[in-house]
Amino acid sequence: MHFIDTHCHLDFAEFGDELDLHIRDAAGLGITEFVVPGITLAQSKSLLDFKQRYHQCHIAFGLHPYFLSSDSKKAMEQLWQQAQLHRESLSAIGECGIDAKCDHLVLQQTLFIEHIQLANTLALPLIVHHRQSHHLIAQAFKSVKPQYGGVIHAFSGSVQQAKYYVDMGFKLGMGGTITYPRAQKTRAVIKALPLTSFVLETDAPSMPLNGFQGQPNLPKRLFDVFEHFSSLRDESKQAIAHQLYSSSCALFSI
Template identity: 60%
Template sequence: MRFIDTHCHLDFEEFRDRLSHHLTEAQALGVGQWVVPGVTLKQCRTLPAFAQLHPGVHIAFGLHPYFMAQHSATDMPDLAALAHLHRSQLVAIGECGIDGMVDDVTAQQHLFIEHIVLANDLRLPLIVHHRKSHHLLTKAFKQCPPQNGGVIHAFSGSLQDAQSYLKLGFKLGVGGTISYPRAAKTRTTLAQVPLQALVLETDAPSMPLAGYQGQPNVPKRVVEVFEQLCTIRDESPEKIAETLYNSSQSLFSC
């Protein structure tokens, strides 16, 4: 079986000393490609060189809403210029979105719409962060419809939420959240949507699976996310793996 981790922060400090080890472990389990999103302008500037050092790594540029206090007024125009410059290396725009637990939702919404505009301009999918913000994302998508779909990262929500994203061409990111008993609603939703609407992700070093709380998440555990997904789907593991791999490849042109 082959796997693509469609969302992992391999360039973060937690992996600096042992990244090669972690990638080798993941490769031994069939994980051969990773999508590394941007979170700040400074970090995005380092991603093209990072990707060149690590075969199988694909990159995206974005300003994460969690870092709103760090983003300056010129960061988005500078990010757009950087994205045009490195268009050939990019597989998406993001990580971007709206976080209902972060201050100044109005500014977040404005910044998110600018990401949608950039993705449309470059004909790229979006990697979208959400937290208590499905209604705000929907509002932004109505104001500026995305033209190339993307991924709703770490999806959690109802079947109605899921269906509204699928109609816009988005896929749902399946991560370690589904390993927790409290995720019953999300597990039920992910069991009901079309298989081709799902992609796998770790969000490493964040979003650890149940049993690994307090530890940095690592790239090889995307296979454990896959195993969790298999417990709630009717298709065979082989069919699930093949479909998710092909869906990820198609979405990110990788």
């Protein structure tokens, strides 16, 4: 079985000198490809060198809502230029989105629409961050429809919201959250929607699985996410792994 971690921040300092070890550990479980999103302009540009060193990593450019400031409009202009310049190196646009718990909410909405426009211009999928903002994301999608789908990262929402995103051409990113007993709503979505609706992710080093709270999340934990995911489905593990891998490859042109 082969797996792709469709959302992890392997370039983060938490991995330090042990990143090669963590990538080998993941490969031993069949996790051989990774999608590494951008979060700021400077970090997005740094991913070009990171991708040269780690060919199993597929990168995206984006401005994460958490890191926006009054200078972010200028940063977005430069992100457009860099993304167009390095289009062949990119697998997606993001991590972008709307987070109701972060500042600059109006700016977030404006820049999210610009991310959608950029993704449409470059014929790339989106990696979408959300928190208490499904209604605002839907407004943005109404303003500018994403033409190449993407992933709703760390999806948490109702079956109805899940179906809306899938109908819009998106996959639902499933990660460590589903290992917690409190995640009944998300587990219900896994049971209710077609297998083609999902991809797997860790968000490493963030979003630790149940039992690993307080520790940096690791790429190899994607296999644990897969085990939990599979326990909620009727298909065989082989069929589930094959479809998740196929969906991930198709979405990110891997």
